Amino acid sequence: MKVLIIEDDQFHATYLQEALAEALPEVTEIFHAADGVAGEEEARQGEIEAIVMDLQMEHRNGIEAARTIWAERPQSRILFWSNYADDAYLRGIAQVVPEESAYGYVLKTASRDRLKLALRAVLVEAQIIVDREIHRLQKRGTAPRTRLDDSEFDVLIDLALGLQDKSIAERRGMSLRTVQNRLLSLYDKLGVSSDLDEHLTLNKRVRALNRALATRTINIETLEAAQRDLKTWLAGRR
Known part of the structure; x- marks a missing residue:
């Protein structure tokens, strides 16, 4: 199983690589792209369908990169990993995700165990999962x-x-x-x-x-x- 990490922060990219190695023994190769544009090309060339991606990046954000990747490979499974619980992000994802794809949305503040559970649920089991903390923060900010x-x-x-x-x-x-x-x-x-x-x-x-x-x-x-x-x-x- 090949997994692509699209993350512009090298520390976070390394953290994800370690979490993937611990959570998914099925992974045979891990690729890394530093922004959305490079991620689109890497996914295209490597025919990768399991992706972990930041949402806020220079050159192209995560939703725009996901839109391109899903347009070309609609069965791609993408776990979004972000510092932000913006309602705008959830709406943006919902607008571009194909019916046949699985996705997840987890905050970077989530525990390592929670991240590992999300990685397996989305990338291997093809579930749709949104971290409870995201919903909690949204409810706190908006009645x-x-x-x-x-x-x-x-x-x-x-x-x-x-x-x-x-x-x-x-x-x-x-x-x-x-x-x-x-x-x-x-x-x-x-x-x-x-x-x-x-x-x-x-x-x-x-x-x-x-x-x-x-x-x-x-x-x-x-x-x-x-x-x-x-x-x-x-x-x-x-």
Whole structure:
């Protein structure tokens, strides 16, 4: 069994190599790539289907690298290993993972034993596993009633990209009224109105983006990927 580690921190890469050797005696070769671009090429050339990957990397983040790898090899099993429990990451993974693939998401703060269990569950047993600690941190930061649903999140992404309501409606296949309702809902859930001075007139779209970044509902990696998707959509319109 060949495993690819995609990790830009050499200390973390070495730690993963040791954990893999302990947890998976089936492993015959371990490869290492220092960023997402190199990881995509290594997975392609080595025909590797078991991967452990960081999410935050220069040149190409983990979700973008996974999108490419899964597009070419949809049965690849990927365990994401990250310092961050952002809701944006979970949504991003859910949007690109093929139905036939297995994946996992574990924090770098997880114990070695928990990491080893996740490695076996995802890479060998092809299970889908998300560390309980990720869900716990998300629940602590966001009450269920304030969690954005998928359509609200899509509208938020398009708002962050600078699209006006009419363009959002066209891109998402919604009516203009639906887009406006989604905006009102996400303003409420992000606390845009409640955190404003009633005597000031501030731009709610900008405030929504500010709140979304502050609460890590979206992050820079999400916006970078969304910008690439927007360029593809715009090219298709022409």
